[in-house]
Amino acid sequence: MPKTMPVTPTRAPAENGWHEPAEKRLFEQLAHLAPDHPTRQRIREDLAVRHQGLVTRLARRFSNRGEPLEDLLQSGNVGLVKAIDGFDVQRGHVFTAYAVPMILGEIRRHFRDTGWAIHVSRRLQNLKIMVHAARDDLVQTLGRRPTSREVARELDVSVAEAEEGFEVDEAYSCLSLDAMISDDNDRRDESHVAQIDRELDLVVDRAALWPLLSDLPDRERTVLLMRFFGNQTQSEIAGTLGVSQVQVSRLQARACSELRARLEAA
Structure with missing residues (x-):
C-alpha cells in the first residue's frame, strides 16, 4: 500500500504581509467611519485588545529599569491608541511596523518625564x-x-x-x-x-560611673581602665602589673561588683 504522509495544518498565506486579514478589514472599516460614529470606538477597542501582546512584549524590555511594569504598559497603550488612530491602511504597510516605534516612543517618553x-x-x-x-x-x-x-x-x-x-x-x-x-x-x-544606637541607653550610667571610679582603690581602678577602656586582655594586664591572671580576674570582679552596688543605690 502506498504510504500516506500526515496532514500538517498550515497557516493561511499572508495578505500583503497581513497574517490576519480580519485585522486589515477592521482598519479598512475604521478608515471609512466618521470620528463620531458609534461603531468607531468598538473597532478601536477591538484592535487595541488584539495588540496587547505586542505592548506587553515591548514593555517588558524596560521592566528592569526601575519603573513599575504597570506604568510601562499604560504608556505603551497610549502609543498603541495613537498608532491605531494614525494608521493609514491604504499605504499598504503592516500595522505592527507602524505601531512598534510609536509604542516604544511613548515608553521612552515615560522614562524621560518620570524617571x-x-x-x-x-x-x-x-x-x-x-x-x-x-x-x-x-x-x-x-x-x-x-x-x-x-x-x-x-x-x-x-x-x-x-x-x-x-x-x-x-x-x-x-x-x-x-x-x-x-x-x-x-x-x-x-x-x-x-541604625539604632544601642550605646545611647548607657549614657546616663556612664555619666554616673565616672565619679564612682575615683573612689575605688588604685589597683582596682587601674585594672578596669586597662580592661574596658584600653581593650587589654587579662593576661596583658597581669604582665603589665606583675601579678597573676587570677589576681587580675579577682580585682576586676570585685571592682565591678562595687560599682554595680553603688549605681543601684544611687
Missing part, C-alpha cells in the same frame, strides 16, 4: 540625551572618553552646555544610601544607613 530623581526641564533632559549620544560616538572614534570640549565641538554647543549635560545625568538616578557595594553584591554599605 528622574529630581525634576529637570525638558531642555536639560534633551541635552543630556544629546551629550551622551555624542560621547558614545566619540568613544568609538577616539578610543577613549572624550573631553567636554570635544563633545561641545561635536554638538556645536558651548563647553558649559556640554558639561551641564553630563552633570544633569546625576539627577536621573540617585544611588540609594542602602546600595550594595561589594563585588559580589551580597552586602550593603551601612556606613550612612540609619
Whole structure:
C-alpha cells in the first residue's frame, strides 16, 4: 500500500504581509467611519485588545529599569491608541511596523518625564540625551572618553552646555544610601544607613560611673581602665602589673561588683 504522509495544518498565506486579514478589514472599516460614529470606538477597542501582546512584549524590555511594569504598559497603550488612530491602511504597510516605534516612543517618553530623581526641564533632559549620544560616538572614534570640549565641538554647543549635560545625568538616578557595594553584591554599605544606637541607653550610667571610679582603690581602678577602656586582655594586664591572671580576674570582679552596688543605690 502506498504510504500516506500526515496532514500538517498550515497557516493561511499572508495578505500583503497581513497574517490576519480580519485585522486589515477592521482598519479598512475604521478608515471609512466618521470620528463620531458609534461603531468607531468598538473597532478601536477591538484592535487595541488584539495588540496587547505586542505592548506587553515591548514593555517588558524596560521592566528592569526601575519603573513599575504597570506604568510601562499604560504608556505603551497610549502609543498603541495613537498608532491605531494614525494608521493609514491604504499605504499598504503592516500595522505592527507602524505601531512598534510609536509604542516604544511613548515608553521612552515615560522614562524621560518620570524617571528622574529630581525634576529637570525638558531642555536639560534633551541635552543630556544629546551629550551622551555624542560621547558614545566619540568613544568609538577616539578610543577613549572624550573631553567636554570635544563633545561641545561635536554638538556645536558651548563647553558649559556640554558639561551641564553630563552633570544633569546625576539627577536621573540617585544611588540609594542602602546600595550594595561589594563585588559580589551580597552586602550593603551601612556606613550612612540609619541604625539604632544601642550605646545611647548607657549614657546616663556612664555619666554616673565616672565619679564612682575615683573612689575605688588604685589597683582596682587601674585594672578596669586597662580592661574596658584600653581593650587589654587579662593576661596583658597581669604582665603589665606583675601579678597573676587570677589576681587580675579577682580585682576586676570585685571592682565591678562595687560599682554595680553603688549605681543601684544611687
